[in-house]
Amino acid sequence: MVRVRYAPSPTGLQHIGSVRTALFAYLYARSQAGVFLLRIEDTDRERYDEASLQDIYDTFGWLGLRWDEGPDVGGAYGPYVQSERLDIYRRHAARLVDAGFAYYAYDSAQELAAQREASDGKGGYDRRFRDMPEEQLASYRDSGVPAVIRFKTPLDGSTRFDDVVLGQLSWKNEDLPADPVLMKSDGFPTYHLAAVVDDHLMEISHIMRGPEWVPSTPVHVLLYEAFGWEPPVFCHLPLVVGEDGKKLSKRHGATRVLEFRERGYLPEALINYLVRVGWSYDDKQEIFSLEELERIFLLDRINKAPAVFDYQKLEWLNGYYIRECAADSLAQALLPFMQRSGLIADPPDEADIRTVRDAVPLIQERLKYLADAPGLIRFLFEEPDFDPEEMVPKKLDRGETAALLEAVLPLVAQIPDATDEENEERFRAKAAALETRLGNLLMPIRVAITGSRVSPPLFGSIRLLGADSSVRRVQKALQRLKESR
C-alpha cells in the first residue's frame, strides 16, 4: 500500500515549490491507488503562524487537491498535527537515550553561536556532552539549565541510501551534521525526530520532499536504524528556481499560490504547468487534466535537474484552459473579477450576470487571465473616455474620419438586428461605395463604442450594448471629432 504525505509547516504561505511537492505526492498516491495524507508540522512555535495554517487549507481547496487523511478529515493514524503528538516524540527520544543512541546536552544558545563562529562557517558542534562522565553531567543536570536531546551520529564509517530520483547516495559519517538536536529545550521535537517517528508510525511508504532535505537524509536513515525500523523509499524532487537560477522567492513575482488565483489563473492551468516542471510523460504531450494525471503519473519520469519557473508558458496554458472552459462556468468564474474592479455589484444583479454571460463568447479567446475581462468589457458597463484622435485611422485626417462616420451612422442602429454576416456585407458595400477600406469604417466606430482601438468584435459588442446606446455613443464621438478640429 502506497502512503505518501504532504507535511507543510505553518510558518509561511504556500508557495510554488511546496505546492509542486504536494502535487507530485498527491498524483503518485492516486496513480498507485494509495493514500495521500496531510500532516501539519508545527513544531516551531517561534515561527508558528495561524494565517499560514489557514492558507494551507485555502490553497489546496482552490486547487482541488484533497487528502484522504488529515487534521480536518481524520484518519486512523492521527493526530495529524505534530503539536498534538508531543508525548510520542518524548517517548521515542527517551528510548534512544536509553539505548545509547542519544544524550542530553546543556549548551546555551550563546555557546553554540560562539562555536559556529569559531569554526569559520564550517559548522560543527564539539559534542562536549556526548561522552561526559556522569559526575560532571550531574552538575549540569542539577543547575536547571534546560536540556536538549542530541543524536549520536557515528564518528566513522559511512551511510548510504537509495533515492528514486537521484540514485544511490553516500556520505562519510564524519561529514554528517555533528549530533543534531532531536528534542528542543522547549519540549518540542525537531523536524528530524518528528518526521522520522511520524513517517514510521503513519506507515508512510514514500517520502517525497524537496531537495533541501537531501543532506539530512543520512541522519534520518541512521535514526531509522537506531529505532530498528525499515526506512521508507526516498524521493527527492528537483528544485523549482527563478530565472536567476536561485530558489524561488518573493522577488521572482507571485510565489504565494493563492496570488495566482487573484491574478486570474485557473487551477487547472497551474496544475498542468506545475506537473511539467520536473516531470514529463513523453516527447509529445503538454496538456494534462488532473484526472488523467491521477492515472499516469509515475516517479520514473521525474527529472533531476532544477527547473526554472516559466511564467510565459504558464500564461499560455492559462489562456488555453480559459479557451477550453465551458461558457457558463467561465462567466461564473469571471464574476468575482468584475466585482473587484467595481463594474458589477456584489452580489451581482440579474442583468449584470446576463451581460457577463453574453459577453463571454466575445472575449473568451482573448483572455490570458480572468483578470483581463473587466478591461475588455468595461465599455458595456460605463461610457468610455478616450481621445477623439484615437478614432482617426491611419492615412486619414479628422475631417475625413468624421465624414465617414457620418455616412455610416445609419448602419449602426441596424447592427443588433442583423447577423454578423449581414452586417459585414452591409459595411463592405458601404466601404466600396465610399471608396475606402472596411477597417476605416469600423475603427472609428470601434473607438466610439469601446473607447479603444483594441476591442472584442465590433458587431457583437454593439449588439450587447444595444442600438440606442451605440448610436448615442457614435453621435457623441462624431460631435467631439468635429469640435476638436
Place this chain on the structure above:
RNA sequence: GUCUCCUUCGUCUAGUGGUUAGGACACCGGGUUUUCAUCCCGGCAACAGGGGUUCGACUCCCCUAGGAGAUGCCA
C-alpha cells in the same frame, strides 16, 4: 571553506551507443481576420569544456568549469 547534487535550444523537456538530436512555450516571418486575440503554415535555436572506453558517443567512465542545495534548539 566543507559536503552533496545538477549540466540537451532563451525556458520546460524527449532521447538510455549508430536519430537530419524530436516536441512545447517564447521569439521571428507568412496566411486567415472588422482591431486585438484565436487558428494555420514556416523559421531561428541545444548536447558546458577536456580527456578516455568503443568501429562508433548526447548517451558509459574520469577530470575541469559553472550552477544549486545543505552546513540551526527552522522546516
